Amino acid sequence: MSSQPSSEPVRPTWPLGLDRIAYGGDYNPEQWPEEVWKEDVTLMREAGVNLVSVGIFSWALLEPREGEFDFGWLDRLLELLHDNGIRVDLGTPTASPPAWFFAAHPDARVVTRDGTPLGFGSRGMAGPSHPAYRAAAVRIADQLARRYGRHPAVALWHVHNEYGAPVSEDYSPASAGAFRAWLQGRYGTLDALNAAWGTAFxxxxxxxxxxxxxPAVAPSVVNPAQRLDFARFTDDALRACFVAERDAIRAHSDVPVTTNFMTTNCPSTDLWKWADEVDVVSNDHYLTAADPRAHVDLALAADLTRSLARGRPWILMEHSTSAVNWQPRNIAKRPGEMARNALSHLGRGSDAILFFQWRASRSGAEKFHSAMLPHAGTTSRVWREVRALGADLGRLDEVRGSTVRADVALLWDWESFWAQDLEWRPSVDLDHRERVRAYYERLWRDGLTVDLAHPGADLSGYRLVVAPASYLLTAASGDNLSRYVAQGGTLVVSYFSGIVDEHDAVHPDGYGAPLRTTLGVSVEEFLPLREGETVRLAWDHxxxxxxxxxxxxADDLVLEGADVVATYLDGPAAGRAAVTRHRHGAGTGWYVSTRLDVDALAHVLRGAYADAGLTPAGLPDEVEVVRRDGPTARFVVAINHADAPVDVPADGTELLTGTAVRGRVTVPAGGVAVVREHRGG
Incomplete structure (x- = not known):
């Protein structure tokens, strides 16, 4: 039977009218007199800016009173930007409803888990399930789309801002009613709900x-299955707000629609689901200033964003030129660090490099946040680096549209993270984020490019799959991983994985049941250690x-066919297996039952690489290299985070300097090289 053609129109998957790498950022001209606007666009052109995001926090100006709209200032702004060749990412301002909205609908305020209604005067949406908020948000999105849906300046629609931050869960009466309706849709009957939640307990x-x-605050721990479902409901409620605005826009505009994700910093949204709803994936990323190796977390966030985009080019919607303003110690970026950050994102698949924000704000909560045009003005180092980055991106336009390929997948599942973060787990030291980062950093140091993947996704294209933290693993996902290994894949699984099903109930056959056949082991008992306690392992492989x-x-492991690779020398599992390896079909499953640091993980992954037919890149310390493939050329992006120059294998033309490269390119200390390597034939 032949398939029927889809009735859905094919929508553009990139901002319209951009034939270069996008460069720019959030522009908030409403904070400045109009005479400043002309100076802004002149400096934007000087810096190479070709895309700015506007209107994201402008609801009170666009709709100063309910149902009364004022678009005059936005008309003038869009014309000014268009006349100067600057494309517009037009925001809907629904992340920050006006004061009049909360005065008219005080019951639309978000209520915290302890029953506190949140007031006005900050940022953050109203309760996502409140009908008055939904109606008002759709109304302003509709009005904007009617007016600007075909405006020649508009390249992209930007719905809301950072869904889930700072507002996600809402415990208001409106949310309670919507939650009950959601549960009825999910379970159908109370008997099914009671069974899923284990309410006999x-x-x-x-x-x-x-x-x-x-699941508001209660005398003791609230039913974990109820809390997990409330997290799912919250994600669905937020996404329904996005879809409602998106559809209102699509009724009047063929311009692509996005919303800015926060891939590694906003845990309340399941972005595997969100990625299917946007026309182009975009992400905000800010360094954690307290982390001296924050560039590794940057790479992780970029790889996750590319994975959400299914390998297609994506947008870095926000990052900072220097310090942010909300962390305990807001460390300024050192000379060259901004360019390294930007080009690391580029190397990992982004074709748009945008910042928050264009001009530093004089007032408000973010007045100490860095900007492309800082308070120090055009004589500052930051401004010189902004101009230099714009010129460099202009030299790299041919990289645009090329893609990144990875041989390794690292499993990432928001629902599992939600479940693991609930109370009364076997140890407060269980930290899924720490394990993901540790395994990712080991792969990063070994020079292997990594995709992130859901455990239920098609993994057949990867030689190696790593599961650092799969506490919640459904039977279906366990079967998927088993097939992957049986068909020749290599799987590495860390401790506290495969413990519960989708309802946070321990699997009927015990801990690790979905992976038992694949790994050749079962977990008889958890053996968590005391604070500061260590154990020694004898590695013999x-x-x-x-x-x-x-x-x-530590785990008390029962061997069911696996070979022992490392044994506990002391501690509660002394003499028992610590790391195992098991042949399953044509592939291999490894199990690591304890927390090894990044250096020690080299032993595990060295063995897994051998099974998977992978070879570490052998790069110098603190150097990352990523390759992007185009139709006629491969681009090597080499970033040196060290204090001395390094040589990296490459052959072709270094695009930032235009120099020929024969065999090796020298990357300056703290610098970047981008080499075009022509393909033969």
Whole structure:
């Protein structure tokens, strides 16, 4: 039977009218007299800016009173930008409703888990399930789309801002009613709900839908299955707000629509689902100033964003030129660091480099946040670096549209993270984010490019899959991983994985049941360690005999066909298996039952690389190299985070300097090189 053609129109997947790498940032001209606007666009052109985001926090100006709209200032702004060749990412301002909205609808305020209604005077949307907020948000999106849906300046629509930050869960009466309706849609009957939530425990059984409420603060720990479903409901409610605005825009405009994700810094949104709703994926990323190796987290966030984009080019919607303003110690970026950050994102698939924000604000909560045009003005180092970056991006336009390929997938599942973060887990030291970062950093140091993937996704294109933190693993995802290994893949699984199902209930066959056949082991008992306690392991694999030190965790493992690679020398599992390797079909499954640091993980992954047919890149310390493939050329992006120059294998033309490269390119200390390597044939 032949498939029927889709009735859905094919929508553009990149901002319209951009034939270069996009460069620019958030522009908030309403904070300045109009005479400043002309100076702004002159300086934008000098810096190479070709895309700015406007209107994101402008609801009170666009709709000063309910149902009364004023677009005059925005008309003038868009004409000025268009006349100067600057494209517009036009925002809907629904992340910050006006004072009149909350005065008219005080019950639309978000209520915290302890029952506190949140007031006006900050940022953050109203309750996402409140009908008055939904209606007002759709109305302003509709009005903007009617007026600007075909405006020649508009290249992209930007719905809302950073869904889930700072507002995600809402415990208001409106949310409670919407949650009950969501549960009825999910489970159908109270019997099904009671079974899924395990309400026989602590006498929580429900006999009337009206009695089901939001999981507010209670005398003790609230039912974890209820809390997990509330996290799912919250994500769905936020996404429904986006979809409603998006559809209102699409009724009047063929311009692509996005919203800015926060891939590694906003845990309340399941972005695997969100990525299917946007026309182009975009992300905001800010360094954690307290982390001296924050560039590794940057790479992780960029790889995750590319993975959400299914490998297509994506937009870095926001990052900072220097310091941010909300962290305990806001460290200024050192000379050259801004360019390294920007070009690391470029190397990992972004074709747009944007900042928050264009001109530094004089007032408000973010007046100490860095900007492209800082308070120090055009004589500042930051401004000189902004201009230099714009010129460099102009030299790299041919990279645009090329893609990144990875041989390794690292599993990432927001629902599992939500479940693991609930109370009363076996140890407060269980930290999924720490394990993801540790395994990712080991792969980063070994020079391997990594995709992030859901455990239920098609993994057949990867030689190696790493599961650092898969606490919640459904039977279907376990079967998926088993097939992957049986068909020749290599899988590395860390401790506290495969413990519960989608309802946060322990699997019927015990801990790790979905992976038991794949790994050849089962977990009889958890053996968490005391604070500060360590255990020693004897590593003995392929003739390598090494003693390693681990902490936080151990398992009492039962071998069911696996070979022992490392054994506990002391601690609660002394003499028992610590790391195992198991042949399953045509592939191999590794299990690591304790917390090894980044250096010690080299032993595990060295063995897994051998099974997967992978070879570490052998790069100098603190150097990252990523390759992007185009139709006729490969681009090597080499970034040197060290204090001395390094040589990196490459052959072709270094695009930033225009110099020929024969065999190796020298990357300056703290610098970047981008080499075009022509393909033969």
């Amino acid at each position: 602590w006498g929580q059984r429900y006999g009337d839908w009206a009695h089901v409420d939001v 392929d003739g390598e005999r090494t003693e390693l030190v681990a902490d936080v965790w």
